[in-house]
Amino acid sequence: MTSIDDIEEPNGPSRSGIARALAVIDTVARAPHAQGVSVIARETGLPKAVAHRILRELVAGNFLAFDEDTKVYRMGPGALTIGLAAMRELDIPTIAHRHLVALSEETGQTATLSLRQGWSRVYVDQVLSRQEIRMSVALGTSHPLHAGSSSKAVLAALPDSEVQDYIEHHRLDSVTDATITSAATLREEISVIRAAGYAVSVGERQAEAASVAAALHGPIGQVVGSVSVCGTRGMFRESTSHELGERVARAAARISADLGAVRDTTGERKDVTP
Known part of the structure; x- marks a missing residue:
């Protein structure tokens, strides 16, 4: 399976896999509604294919959730666990x-x-x-x-x-x-x-x-x-x-x-x- 760190950006300066994943998470978290891959790619400045691969990994890790019917992404239960821990601190x-x-x-x-x-x-x-x-x-x-x-x-x-x-x-x-x-x-x-x-x-x-x-x-x-x-x-x-x-x-x-x-x-x- 391709990992986030293996994903390369064809244009512009390269960012680390963690930085790209964080950019995707931040975009989904700040959006007023669940977003599709095209919007997320545009907001992060990532190629659509790169954004899609990162999104798939984040869904697999339970950090994001994907709606099969509407094809949009929202924060998942994994993100809630981390968010609640941060709020306690x-x-x-x-x-x-x-x-x-x-x-x-x-x-x-x-x-x-x-x-x-x-x-x-x-x-x-x-x-x-x-x-x-x-x-x-x-x-x-x-x-x-x-x-x-x-x-x-x-x-x-x-x-x-x-x-x-x-x-x-x-x-x-x-x-x-x-x-x-x-x-x-x-x-x-x-x-x-x-x-x-x-x-x-x-x-x-x-x-x-x-x-x-x-x-x-x-x-x-x-x-x-x-x-x-x-x-x-x-x-x-x-x-x-x-x-x-x-x-x-x-x-x-x-x-x-x-x-x-x-x-x-x-x-x-x-x-x-x-």
């Missing part, structure tokens, strides 16, 4: 910390990491600003998903059904005078956050604080938490919120990529129905 605070350091240095503000816990989120890490006057958060504290940018970023990233469930079954209690307590206003805010890619809070959780945050996604697209920068209200002007938001959104995307998140290629955004 996923240490989000450790993976995210260097990005928090970079974000704090880049913005001059305190950078925080929150993880989702059911219908709330918890601060688990922070990198303090080097400024003499700076914000800090209490690690380990739990906060509802409608108050503050770190919370709203998580809520806005959830599917519509979960957002609706939160609004219908949780009291939108006031934390400060600026906390959103109206279901209609919260739905509008979620639409704004989804369009921008980040959430903004001015005094919603702490009266004199302001922050911007973006959601973090895990290996199967699940919302795992959020990353933010925070400071005093005086440090956050409306003119700088957009710039800070874009920086935070980029940091969140980098952390999500390190967590193995698959980028959404549909370009579609969800809307919250009343």
